[in-house]
Amino acid sequence: MIGLTGGIGSGKSAVASRLAQLGAVIIDADRIAREVVAPGTDGLAEIVATFGDGVLGADGALDRPALGGLVFADESARRRLEQITHPRVRSRTAALAAAAPADAIVVNDVPLLVEVGLAPTYHLVVVVSADRATRIDRLIRSRGMTAEEAERRIRAQTGDEQRRAAADVVLTNDGDLADLHLAVETLWRDRLVPYERNLRDGVPVQGGPVALAEADPHWEAQYARLAARIRHALRPTDLRIDHIGSTAIPGLAAQDLIDLQLTVDSLEQADMLAAPLAAAGFPRRAGDWWDEPRYPADGARWEKRLHGGADPARPVNLHLRVVGSPGWRYALLMRDHLRADEEQRAGYLALKRGLVAGGPDTTSYAAAKDPWFDAEHLRAERWAATTDWRP
CATH class of the missing domain: 3.30.460.10 (Beta Polymerase, domain 2)
Incomplete structure (x- = not known):
């Protein structure tokens, strides 16, 4: 079970896509979060019962901007929403992971992995990182944001320092897509595949020849x-x-x-x-x-x-x-x-x-x-x- 996260514009989705091509089972937390409150679900029904019909659009789907206006300015309201959605997301995530093949490398793509304290639940946490200016440029080009809007979105998320503290692996994505793919492929071949095999077979890694490393603050x-x-x-x-x-x-x-x-x-x-x-x-x-x-x-x-x-x-x-x-x-x-x-x-x-x-x-x-x-x-x-x- 791999936890994958990264700030907006870092290239996390590109990493998830390449891992899927290599054979990983990808569980997208954002997609699940939308599915559990889709029209006809008990999740949407509970949100309406809690926050009123004003959070519904004309098509009967959740009006996310309307709901956001209620919860983002009210801590208690946000927590009530989380109590509705988070257990459903966790349950669906667990079901998808359980359905994966016995030898699967399951990658849970979670934007807020660090913020909600999920890091210890995974065998490994991979963080995708990129320079702030690079991220802003990507958000302008790929999502049509203004520089000010991109900066605001980045500031609203947890900082790079907190993500790095939770990371077992940091994939730096300041280059082009070929560079990123090479880093992902190396991670897959040299670490994820043997890790899964060792885990499935119950085999601990054996120490190599004795060598002293200089004191590492990490x-x-x-x-x-x-x-x-x-x-x-x-x-x-x-x-x-x-x-x-x-x-x-x-x-x-x-x-x-x-x-x-x-x-x-x-x-x-x-x-x-x-x-x-x-x-x-x-x-x-x-x-x-x-x-x-x-x-x-x-x-x-x-x-x-x-x-x-x-x-x-x-x-x-x-x-x-x-x-x-x-x-x-x-x-x-x-x-x-x-x-x-x-x-x-x-x-x-x-x-x-x-x-x-x-x-x-x-x-x-x-x-x-x-x-x-x-x-x-x-x-x-x-x-x-x-x-x-x-x-």
Whole structure:
């Protein structure tokens, strides 16, 4: 399930059209919104009962300008209208998605996706973006607007910054149609098709050779989007989710892999969450990852459950650990200690750079860090005692 959005004049419709040509199932939210209030529908009947016959045209269809005059200047009226239309749009959208083939890539074209908070309901959010001047020029040429009218329409929508914050993919559409089509085709081939296959088969993306990426300020926002999807998938249960690992430590170079920790009450609860997590794009990993030899090196095994991500462009480790367990506490302690101690953070970075220079694989890279973490864990415990740290 892909959420597609973009500001007016950005070229969102052109992206939807090309995705349809490539084989996507397109669900157009604007079209559905019109269908659920068409003549003869119970949606139109409820609108008339709520707002009066004045919202009907001579042909018996909804007079949208008349209705707009009532609701856009009255917040309570607008909310009453949304209570009529939104459940019907959601129901019809769900029915169309359910009717799609099992291996479909379903693209929900939603102009107000960000405004109404729908981003966490999709496996991926694609935002189409274009320079403001380009958008105004397109609206003048394609829709016959004046420059002032186009500017007013753009200002009435949410800003580009808010859309980008919700986006997993930003398609920049400042060039010609051929450039846009090439970007869409690349996205389809390299990300959407393998993502759908991984999701359907329950296969998490495997990590590649160990490589350090310089600290990325976008890691925290990527974590937030992943966490929001997990919360949506597990609703109404509201479990604690934390950003852990190296990407959770500002300024620290790391493998481009987002680690999250989901706090559970028991491993039995973790096992019950496996299916909804997999459906949301986080299939579980099998094998030795299900329990972990951990620090300090006392031979103990700290049990957990580990899931990965089905998205080939966003490697993820999702650790499910029991609240209060040694592994749960350790992940939070080491993160917070390294956030607070610049000197030890620098030491850890030097260790990582040295190990990566030697070209290890992921397993030997992790194991090679164990002695440093054994010593650092003791230092972290002393720091926790002196600062009254709590997990």
